[in-house]
Amino acid sequence: MTSSSPAADPAAPRSAHLKRTLGLPSVLLFGLAYMAPLIVYGTYxxxxxxxxxxxxxxxxxxxxxxxxxxxxxxxxxxxxxxxGSAYTYTRRTFNPHLGFMIGWATLLDYFFLPMVIWLIGAAYLSAAFPHVPSWIWIVAFIVLTSVLNILGIELANRFNIVLMVVQLAIVALFVVLCCHYVTAAAGPGGLISAEPFFKPHVPFSATMAGAAIAAYSYLGFDAVSTLTEETIAPEKTMPRAIVLIALIGGAIFVIAAYTVQLAHPGAVFKDPDSAAFEVARKVGGDIFVTVFLAGLILAQFASGISAQASVGRLLYAMGRDEVLPKRIFGFVHPKFKTPALNIAIAGAIGLVALKLDVATSTSFINFGAFLAFTAVNLCVIRQFFNAKGGANAMGVLGGLLFPLAGALADVWLLVSLEKTALVLGAAWFVLGLCYLGWITRCFRRAPPEVAV
Known part of the structure; x- marks a missing residue:
């Protein structure tokens, strides 16, 4: 999953109004680039x-x-x-305190996202170069991306679009090679199977545990909501774009997982963290493995730069607005005009990757995401009951039943996460509640609003 693009000079003045230039195709491209389709193989x-x-x-x-x-x-x-964001919507729909807690929960996502990206990249490089210890790749990713972000080197939007096209091409080629491998072994009939979707001996709880991890690949479908003020006719374009991004991304992920399972039935790999590397060699040989590895590492590296920059930008905003100590988190490097201390903090947190695996670290990210998703669904339900005319204004289906189903599904995915992730997430949430109580003098005043 790609994070938002690196922030511009954080000390620069903010525009009062943004020019509306984005149509539906542009918003779709941004959303798909943010999701990074190739990630489906990174966590397979x-x-x-x-x-x-x-x-x-x-x-x-x-x-x-x-x-x-x-x-x-x-x-x-x-x-x-x-x-907007889950933080903004919750703050406006319910109250600033609850909005702060949702924002605090999603802060966990920002901290762990670069780490997961570096972990996946290191796992695949270790599979390609087994004699090089994994920790060397992790440290190299952290140091290189931290230096680039502190220097303020940004990735051009044009590069991100090209990168997305390359990712889609590699995914398409992987799917074709898997299909060719299956038909060569079992004939065309081998492409039709219920096995990737249903196995009598597999409990549904196991599939739900997998779904809780699978949700990581979808993170970013909502990122386009931050482009609302730059979108033409956002009240029509944005709802369509968000749903289409989720559907298109989902179709890519399901097809990719389906074909890989047909080509490599069973879940036994030399290293689960780099399983797709093994399958790529099996179906495409050394040439495709090289192409796949190059595309994956390039995508992961670009995502790592953006994700770490996003952490720095968010921490800077919290420091600037005095939600966090301004002297540290509001610091801007006098020469490079970047939040250098925040970027260094994000890099230091990334060193935790030396002690974690991909499964656990993605679960940490999904904890905050599922809480935010649940809050968004509850915001719609609250708006439904607040709206004049209620059912007539929003519709029972779209204003009540669908968001209720979404909230229940998100909670179910939340409780299906690893126990370690639930414990850490709960501890982080309690810490945030205590911090909120402190900065609001026992909840007697509203917390500062973070403008990001």
């Missing part, structure tokens, strides 16, 4: 193991939950035609 082995070889069904279940949530994001984008 972990997902196949957790779901007991029902990865395709796990992606489909996650897609259903995501689509309900995407519909809710669309409703809120129509109600609040400004750059």
């Amino acid at each position: 082995g972990v997902l196949a193991g957790a779901s007991q070889d029902t990865a395709a069904l796990a992606y489909l279940i996650a897609l259903i939950a995501i689509v309900f949530t995407a519909l809710s994001y669309g409703k809120l984008a129509r109600l609040f035609p400004v750059a």
Whole structure:
């Protein structure tokens, strides 16, 4: 998953109004680039193991939950035609305190996202170069991306679009090679199978555990909501774009997982963290492995730069608005005009990757995401009951039943996460509650609003 593009000079003045130039195709491209389609292979082995070889069904279940949530994001984008997020929507719909807690929960995503990206990249490089210790790759990723972000070197939007096209091409080639491998072994009939979706001996709880991991690949479908103020007719374009991004991404993930499972049935790999490397060699030989590895590492590296820059930007905004100590988090490097201390903090947190695996670290990210998704669905339900005319204004289906289904699905995915992730997430949430109590003098005043 790609994070938002690196922030511009954080000390620069903010524009009062943004020019509306983006149509539906542009918003779709941004959303798909943000999701990084190639990530489906980066986490495939972990997902196949957790779901007991029902990865395709796990992606489909996650897609259903995501689509309900995407519909809710669309409703809120129509109600609040400004750059928004789960934090913004919760703050406006409920109250600033609850909004702060949702923002605090998603802060965990920002901290762990660069780490997961570096972990996946290191796992695949270790598979290609087994004599080089994994920790060397992790440290190299952290140092290189930190230096680039501190220097303020940004990736051009044009490069991100080209990178997305390359990713889609590699995914398409991987799918074709898997299909060719299956038909060569079992004939055309081998391409039609229920095995990737259903196995009698696999409990549904295992598939749900896989779906909780699969949701990581979808993160970013909602990122386009931050482009609302730059979008033409956002009240129409944004709801359609958010849902289409989720559906297109879901189709890619389900098809990719389905074909890989057909080509490599079972969830046994030399290393689950780099399983797709093994499958790529099996179906495409050394040439395709080289192409696949180059594309994956390039995508991961670009994502790592953007993700770490996003952490620095968010921490800077919190320091600037005095939610966090301004002397540290509001610091801007006098020469490079970047939040250098925040970028260094993000890099230091990334060193935790030396002690974690992909499965656990993605679960940490999904904890905050599922809480945010649940809050977005509850915001729509609250707006439904607050609206004059209620059912007539929003519709019972879109204003009540769909968001209720989305909230329940998100909670189910949340409780299906690893126990370690639930414990850490709960501890982080309690820490945030204590911090909120301190900065608001025992909840007697509203917390500062973070403008990001």
